[in-house]
Amino acid sequence: MNFPILSSLILLPTIGALFILFTKSSSGKYQSSKYVALFISLANFLLSLYLWYVFDKNSIDFQFVENREWLSGFINYKVGIDGISILFVILTTFITPICIISVNSTIKNRLKDFLIAILIMETFMIGVFCSLDLVVFYLFFEAGLIPMFLIIGIWGGERRVYSAFKFFLYTLLGSVLMLVAIISIYWITGTTDVEKLYELGIKAEYQNLLWLAFFSSFAVKTPMWPVHTWLPDAHVEAPTVGSVLLAAILLKMAGYGFIRFSIGLFPIASENFTMLVYILSLIAIIYTSLVALMQEDMKKLIAYSSVAHMGFVTLGIFTMTQQGIEGSIFQMISHGLVSAALFLSVGVVYERHHTRLINKYGGLVSIMPRYAIVFMVFTLGALGLPGTTGFVGEFLILMGAFEKNILVAMIASLGVILGAAYMLWLFKRVVFGEINNQELKSMKDLKTFEIITLSALVIPILFFGFYPEPLMNSIEASVENTLTMYNFDLINSLASKD
């Protein structure tokens, strides 16, 4: 076995966190711990880039697989990546250093604890995307609750306790059913190894219930309507960096889970429940877009737009077409970048003006011209203008949807218009117009570290918007493989019925 590169990716942030734990911080200033965290997360990012470089994009197999005996022989610690998961791993390692740079302004007290929480969180998030065993997946999936709960609860806003509890209990409630399903799968098939399960398949009679159990967990995490209500609360109360992590990566765990587990393991049930997912996704797209239009709080607006965007993702995944799934993955990556950027942008003005209410702002374009430019790029990215990543994702998803169900696709297209409406209106009210509020005039334009973080996000949004090929290349083979297996299983089950 070669160098365990995935385990190092998973463990490196934790080691960094331990290191920070034992560093003595010079009184009041925690600069040293911040540099350690930044160094570790950048090292992790470079490691993941190297991983992408050596990754064989044409292979449909899982690569860099590590398989170790773990739970007394019957469950193994197994990690490995394919073309889909590697993108999420890179997204995670890319967003984390940005978060660490941005803590400068947002986190005033207990910076050291905060950095530890973020690094631990990174470990769990990478673990989710790498795990090839259901139990290991569940372990990482659930463990992420602990640092996130603390991030919202300790460093959050006024109603942080309520939001932290809501976040934790909602997600836990959804996940326990998944645990029952995972254990059932173990007793039905004798393994929780995902690769083996792909080969063995699960009997059709069990699939519907198991699918629903997994769905309960992923739907809460995605979040899908009607269990999305924890998200706006969590986003609004979380500190900027917490919102970024939540929107950029945590929400993607569920979308990833749908592709990897719901479709991969339960193809027949996925086919049965397609309509359910369509309807919930459409409600999410239309309803939450309308709700977003009416928001007065910027963070809440972006939170509702996240629900709508994730509605597109679930819709795309369950079209079961090459375009739809590829589009969903692309949309998730895009949303990871764009929503992170939007939350950071809100953080920028919040830190200066200490309010997130839209009507307190206006005319920022003349006070903060640089800010206005980057904010515009992100707004356009969020509404899916051609040339940004948002367009590629939504376009492919709608293509997939048109192939399967024209009515669904048409309703979903309405969501694109609504999305443009609320994002542009937000931009108009914040950036353009008269300066009604004289206090705004004292606001300074972007600081250096803000320019670094925001431009680090502008570049991929525009680059992959114009040239999505590198990302598409990476996912193509794996998506194709997923769909081939899916169709094969379906045909088999139909054949056995006849």
Next chain:
Amino acid sequence: MENFQYILPEIFISVSIMLFLLVGVFKKNSASLIYNLSNISLVILLALIINLSSLDTIYLFNNSYLIDNLSNYMKIILVGSGIFVMLTGSKYIQVINLNKIEYPILILSSILGMMIMISSNDLIVFYMGLELQSLALYVLASFNRDNLLSTESGLKYFVLSALSSGLLLYGCSLTYGFSESTNFDQILINSTEFNYGTTFGIVFILVGLAFKISAVPFHMWAPDVYQGSPTSVTLFFAILPKIAALSVFIKFLYTPFANMNDQWQTIIVFISIASMIFGAVAAIGQKNLKRLIAYSSISHMGYALAGLATVSNQGIQSSITYISIYLVMNLAFFSCLFMLKRNDKYYENIEDLSGLSKKHPILSFSLLIVLFSLAGIPPLAGFFAKFYVFLAVIEQSMYFLAIVGLLATVVAAFYYLRIIKIIYFDPEKEEYETSHNLGLKITLAISTIFILAYFIYPSGITEIVSKITMI
């Protein structure tokens, strides 16, 4: 002549008890000396038991005393946790003026009683052990006799426990009457045919045992006794009697009554579900940490019993693993409680934890780990405890039990989160003392690291436990 070397641990501890009693009578002010000596004798006792544990199954005294893998493992964790209970409580009993010679001696006698219970293979021997441990526990509960709550808890425990012992005895006599023997193996052989007498016997015995393990609906003593007893005794209550009672539960269900599992299975499932739900819901409104941990232990016993309800080796092993991890979590939790001391006064209300994290980061971090582990959140040890249990439960397709149990964990998570919220999110209060005795610190460190690092090598306990087979 019987092989006395096999019960050397029991003989050793009995002799020590008598010896310490004599020392206490003839030597003035020897409380601390006896406390330390008792601790040393527990360590020797542990060594003696481990020394025996390599042996196969051994029957002694006309098959009425049994030493096997189950009894050895249970005795090891019993005595092991006994050592830590003594270590953590030593400072506490000095501070609240309970450092009397009787205290360690009562603990030792209670441990002796539990060891006899664990090894018993006969109704009479079992009852003897049970009463020895209970009598010692009555006195321990009311040990702080100037304190109203403590005396109340002792009395309450005595009255209710006496009632349950009565029921248990009635069950034993019914069992004896209908199966013509007091020996467990003989009862198993004689009770092949269904009859109502034995069924009633089972019910009464289970009631008595459920009382000892504080499972719903025989839990009502637990909150008051936990709260009223001195904290070191509460810790003792929370761990050791539970180990012994669970061990006896396993023994009763899977030796004398193994053929009648269709009759007791429903009872255990009911007790288990009721405990899980009740423990989780009732703990929500609590203000006192000891009271809260009482309800939490009720629901934890529910999970341990869920493993027993499966009628499979896997289930028994999962219960034993559960109780092993449970005891470590309790040790860690109570170690934290012992650290909440300011000006020779111990604090035990949830509100006293407010803002603890700012002045005491390490203590709060330990509490955080322990509470998340009690709530069963991965990757902490408490998750694996529940995971094994549900693995066994779902193997038997008992989905209702599994789903109810897991939903109860969500409810339970709420009150654990509430404590974490108070520690981490609330404004800080006065500082607590930071100097603690070494035993307490070591216990907290070992138990926290165990909980935190359990996932690295989770098969350690399961491999030992997998030797215990009853069916």
